[in-house]
Amino acid sequence: MKNMFLLGMKDEAIKSDYQVMTSLSIVHLFALSGMHITILYNILFKIFSLFLKKHHADYLSKGVMGFYVFSIPFNISLQRAYLMLIGKSLFHKRLNDLDLLSILIIAHVLYNPYVIYNISFVFSYFIYFMVILTKHIKGQSIIVYLSSLPIVLCMNASLNIFSFFLSSALEPFIIVFYTLFVFSLFLPLEYLLNLLIGLFVSMLDFTQALSSFIVLSKPTLFFIGLFYYCIFACIIQKERQRSIRKPVCLLVALMISFTIFSRYKIYTDVTMIDVGQGDCTLVRLPFNQGNYLIDTGGNVKYDLATNKIIPYLKSIGISRIDAVFISHYDYDHSGALDSLKSHFDVRKVIDKPFKKMQKGNVTIESLTTDHVFSDINDNSNIIYLTIDDVKYLFTGDLGVEGEEALMNKYGSLDVDILKVGHHGSKTSSSVEFITMLKPKVAMIGVGKKNRYGHPSQIVIKRMKNMGSTILRTDQDGSFTIRHMFKEYYILNEKS
Numbered sequence: 001m002k003n004m005f006l007l008g009m010k011d012e013a014i015k016s017d018y019q020v021m022t023s024l025s026i027v028h029l030f031a032l033s034g035m036h037i038t039i040l041y042n043i044l045f046k047i048f049s050l051f052l053k054k055h056h057a058d059y060l061s062k063g064v065m066g067f068y069v070f071s072i073p074f075n076i077s078l079q080r081a082y083l084m085l086i087g088k089s090l091f092h093k094r095l096n097d098l099d100l101l102s103i104l105i106i107a108h109v110l111y112n113p114y115v116i117y118n119i120s121f122v123f124s125y126f127i128y129f130m131v132i133l134t135k136h137i138k139g140q141s142i143i144v145y146l147s148s149l150p151i152v153l154c155m156n157a158s159l160n161i162f163s164f165f166l167s168s169a170l171e172p173f174i175i176v177f178y179t180l181f182v183f184s185l186f187l188p189l190e191y192l193l194n195l196l197i198g199l200f201v202s203m204l205d206f207t208q209a210l211s212s213f214i215v216l217s218k219p220t221l222f223f224i225g226l227f228y229y230c231i232f233a234c235i236i237q238k239e240r241q242r243s244i245r246k247p248v249c250l251l252v253a254l255m256i257s258f259t260i261f262s263r264y265k266i267y268t269d270v271t272m273i274d275v276g277q278g279d280c281t282l283v284r285l286p287f288n289q290g291n292y293l294i295d296t297g298g299n300v301k302y303d304l305a306t307n308k309i310i311p312y313l314k315s316i317g318i319s320r321i322d323a324v325f326i327s328h329y330d331y332d333h334s335g336a337l338d339s340l341k342s343h344f345d346v347r348k349v350i351d352k353p354f355k356k357m358q359k360g361n362v363t364i365e366s367l368t369t370d371h372v373f374s375d376i377n378d379n380s381n382i383i384y385l386t387i388d389d390v391k392y393l394f395t396g397d398l399g400v401e402g403e404e405a406l407m408n409k410y411g412s413l414d415v416d417i418l419k420v421g422h423h424g425s426k427t428s429s430s431v432e433f434i435t436m437l438k439p440k441v442a443m444i445g446v447g448k449k450n451r452y453g454h455p456s457q458i459v460i461k462r463m464k465n466m467g468s469t470i471l472r473t474d475q476d477g478s479f480t481i482r483h484m485f486k487e488y489y490i491l492n493e494k495s
Contacts, residue, residue, distance in 0.1 A: 037081035041065050043179055062086060076115070077124040080104060084128075097132045101125065123151055137238045141168065146251075147231050150224045157314035158215045166203070173200065217262035217317035226254055262317030263288050267484040268361060268387050272419075273297070273312055274473040275304055277447030277454070278332035281394065281419065283385065284318065289360045293324045294383060294394050294419075297445075298335015305339035312478070319345060325364075326351040327380040327396025353381065361388050361483075369405035377422060378402035387483045390416045393437065397422040403433040417441040417481065420463070424455020424472075434462050441481070441490070442468040450474075 041061055048057035062085070069082040087100040095103075105125055108115055115121045130147045134140040145164050152159065160166075177196055180189055219227070233247035269284040275297030283292040291313075297304050313321070324346055326334050340346060353366040367382040380396025391414050398406070398421045406413075418439035421428035423446045442463045446454045455472065463470050471479050471490065479492035 037065065037069070037078060037085060039175055039179070040068075041085060058089070062089070076108075076118065076120045080108075080124050080128065098129075101129060101132065119151070119155060123148070126151070134235060137235065139238075143231065143234065147228070150219050150227055153216060153219045157218050157311070157317070158213045160213050170200075170203075214259075215262075215314050215317060215319035216259060218315045219258070223254070223258055227251070230254065263319075267482050269480050269482050270385075270387070270392065270417075271478060271480040272443050272445055272471070272473060273309060274478040275299070275308060275336070275445070276473075277423070277450045277452070278304075278335070279327070279396070279419070279423070279445040280309065280336075281443075281445075282313070282318075283362065283364075284316075285360050285362055287360075290322045290362070291318050291320060292364070293321055293340075295327055295333040295396070296324060296336040296340055298331040298333065298337075300331065300335070303339050304336040306343055309336060309340060310344050313344070321346045323347060324349045325381065325383055325394075327383070327394065328376055330376065330397060333396065351381065362386070367406065367410065369402060369409055371402075371405045373401060375399060375401070377427075378405075380421075382406065384413075387488075388486050390483065390488055392417045392419070393439075394419040395421040395428070397425075397428070399427050400430045400433075403428065403430055407433065407436060412436055415439050417443065418468075420444045420455065420459065422454075423450075423452070424459045425452070426456035426458050429459045429462060431462060434466055438466055439463075439468050442470050443479075444470065444472045446472055446474045448474045 044061040044064055045057050048060050051057075052060065065082055065085070069078045083104055084097070084100055087095070087104070088097070091100065108121070108125075127144065127148055130144050131140075134143050137143065142164075145167065149159065173196070177193070177200075180193055180196070183189055184193055230247045230251040234244045234251075237244045237247065264287050265284070266286055268286050269282070271282040271284070273280045273282060276299055278297030278299070279295040280297040281294040283290075283294065285291070293309075296309065313319075321340075321344065324337065324340070326337065326349060328334070329351070337349065341349070353368050355366075357364045363386040365384040365386075367384050369378075369382075371378075373379050377397035378399045378401050380398045380402065382396065382398065383392075383394040385392035385394065393413065393415045395403070395406075395418075403421070413436065415437040416439065418437055418441070420442050424444045444455050460470065469490070471492065473479070476492040479490065482489045482491060
């Protein structure tokens, strides 16, 4: 934990605590803000002043701080804070803080243009810009906190209602901690430091346990632009000593509108989430009537739920899953289920045939073959989904034998959009089955360059012969079929 406080390092031992700090929107107080550079410098200067002349103590303090900053792994915020400290002492008569910050930004971008995509760069420089801009304004802490919200939403797609109060409460903790750290270089204070870190972790756990998060969605450029228009309008009005009622009212109206827009869509979406080699499909009903997952995917190398599925759900404003339908318990269809249930609001799991469900313009049915096969793939739960007049068929990993049993029981099925069985394997999607269905769209959940050779070129050819539009997660990324006004439209993240 001390490595994170002092060096901005995030090793495996503190990874979970760092994720909690990020979700609570307070991580900028430590690794991102670089604010402790000034604290440490002041402490070192006072200590060295006891033995040296002030200008010598100043040089030595800055030298020690420079060694500290540039001897650790590259950290944007620490370097920004240190270079600002040096710049102020060298050019305080010629350049103000905004001039120095502008020069650092230009130099940083010229050195590495791609740094503009680094969230630490954006957060560190922008928040410090807001600190400088509002340093003479009453209520500075509130304005600086509000200015961080769009960045936090881009990172987390959610806000914790206690984060502002937690940030305010932790500021004295930071000062005390770094003061004790410097003195611990000369005195045996290790026990006290560990006690403070334990207290800090307890505060994180307590705040996290309150589950006080508001899931919104990732903000649009229009929202970000209008949000900062309101913030800067408040700053200008405060500088002119005028009323900020109008920009504040506009800001409140904007946040309310954004909350409604995030949660209550007027359309129905069916999204095949790119989870690599596996299946995971989201069905989102309009006006927040319901959210359903068909399979969860699974990856043995990392936690697919916390790294992919949950961030995606939050990014589009979804805070709960009403039901997860599991086709069968192969890992690439259900491996992320346990983690999803542990870290997200999942109301129920359905892994067996079920009664017909209807909500709004969506009907979900379970089809059965009345057979028990030796191959688990042929025992996949089959889901028949109807949105308005558009029919979907999800067959899990149903093989040729299962397809034949399905045709024998139901005869001709009306299907517009097919989730291709077994990721396009040649052991599924027989000529007879595809000819019977004649799907207009074929969805395939498959990983790039997977070791199984999915999807089979034979299956792709059969789909093309039927005139089907083929959508593949390995080529199209996550894609969405949007239903609105009795029509549907295909959207994908790579188009």
